[in-house]
Amino acid sequence: MPKTNIRTLAKQLGLSQGTVSKALKDSYEISAATKERVMALARKLNYVPNAYASSLRKQKSKTIALVLPEVADSFFSVAINGIESVAQKKGYHVLIYLTHENFAKEKAILNELKSGRVDGVLVSVARETKHPNHISALQTNGVPVVLFDRVLADTITAEVCTNDFECGYIATKHLIERGCRKIAYLSISKNLSIVNERLEGYKKAIREYELPPDKDLLITCNNSEGHNHAAIKKSLSSKNRPDGILASVEKLIITTYHVCKALHLEIPANVKVAGFSILPSAAILSPPVTTISQPAFEIGEAAAALLFKILEKKDHGPENTKIILPSALIIRGST
């Protein structure tokens, strides 16, 4: 109850609060003896300095924000660990915000972050987000931003992502080489960078192997499991059904498996399946699924590290750094 603050300590020690503050920070201005006395009492009373008073005065919050669509995907789960590990090492706190794929919410959150609450922000944009105005607005306010995984095209922001284009290409090529001729691409957004990059890679492979491009093979899914299931089922039930499927995100792999099960389609005999995912259970699915596996932890780590680099202004102009960490194609029984 007797919330001990710096004044309490000062009074009990017969010192001024300034002196106590300096002693606690091990300032050269204070004698060793006094420091000892101050430290001892602080320990005894379990003194914990008020974080906000300190932040207010120093204009530094020692806090970063993490703005995510959701924690549904195991990608983000793992990325959080990477980010948190770096932040903890640096003695920073992490605020987490979920946009639920909603642009208005994302905008509102970023606007709120102009309040001095955080020193920097990590963002993986919502599916709905098309332009970076709200992000630049935050930067203009003096809050550095690093985008990770889901970045935006043509921004002058620091970014960490993976080689989505290349992986879309490699995965599609793999499916083609395994005999697929009609490969469906399961998207989750028309304007999400990673999904489009992967799609462009897909298209490149299709072109390269001179397969007929088919708009019906581009299936746009969304956040509704019901809709996705229906859309995939419709495609796989058609007489001209695909013989290969490339899922742009993890949960669409699972939906695809469920649909195949329902339709009694054999994987990989009737249809081959690959997808972007880091599911730990990928290898024990029935059958084990071929994945393009992103270095989620490392992406999180790199994004956080880059943000701290900007905060510490070590390098010149790291505000526009783009880091690309490669993913790996892991071939399993489904293709």
Next chain:
Amino acid sequence: MPKTNIRTLAKQLGLSQGTVSKALKDSYEISAATKERVMALARKLNYVPNAYASSLRKQKSKTIALVLPEVADSFFSVAINGIESVAQKKGYHVLIYLTHENFAKEKAILNELKSGRVDGVLVSVARETKHPNHISALQTNGVPVVLFDRVLADTITAEVCTNDFECGYIATKHLIERGCRKIAYLSISKNLSIVNERLEGYKKAIREYELPPDKDLLITCNNSEGHNHAAIKKSLSSKNRPDGILASVEKLIITTYHVCKALHLEIPANVKVAGFSILPSAAILSPPVTTISQPAFEIGEAAAALLFKILEKKDHGPENTKIILPSALIIRGST
């Protein structure tokens, strides 16, 4: 750059900062005309009040902390969504901390949270945590705590968890009724409440069916995937190998599947497997795995809601409320 604060507004409007502050908060003391002028300029300059100045004065942070072992498990991923959804509705911010199952880290984090940074804390304790001293210390400091999922025995803290004892019992009973006589229980800690509750349920079923208790069937795993794999493999390779396995956490199911695959043990013919998990891919594993599925989102929601109830002191004495949300046994091909 020209960081607009309340003084900037006041100066431009020819008002005192107190008046501006009150106008922005729609105080009855201020005339409608003045409020309009203030609001208009605030909008124009995109004024965002400094969060920490406000928190410092009001002694309210509008922030809660979420202290977790890790975000590896899909349980916590989903729980975060539940917690965040409630916090967002209440206009609260969420700080996330990972203990990495380390007690010392958990203690340090909770100690730091005495700094006034948060109004309340949600904790799911680390595997190593045995006693609640660090938690009561925080409470004594005036910071309410709600434990969720991984709670501590004999605490006077508010808690939200699931019916672990009952589920351990039901799952074990299910395995017995499917013909198992030697059921191994895969633990991850000697002192974690949920793991022990589940174990007690397991023991009750074993007793009830008069199966011979066998210490070799209690396998203690840890955070090392290698160790766990080896331990399970050793057990399943022994001549007296178990014919049923109950995994206390999600990742041990996956490890078990991998071991069975490596040993060419058929599930469920040679060994039946069940586990506590909300893996979305549970139904499409090979074979689909029987799970005890926790209401993770709801537990998160309930925990956050309970914390806010305490913060708002609506009820009398919600500080000791215990909420139990039931899990469900979902029987699939593995048993």
Next chain:
DNA sequence: TTTATTTACGAAACCGTTTTCGTAATAGTA
């Protein structure tokens, strides 16, 4: 008309730190 009340605002304290600046006392130098 006088008094009481309400309205609308300003002055200033306050939240708990940090930091600048000033200054006694002591130590060192010429």
Next chain:
DNA sequence: TACTATTACGAAAACGGTTTCGTAAATAAA
């Protein structure tokens, strides 16, 4: 001895809101 430098600390001003209290002016009541 006189002067400079250093040491060790205190006073007070920040940081940017919020809140209490006081008060002039306008309005209402007597």
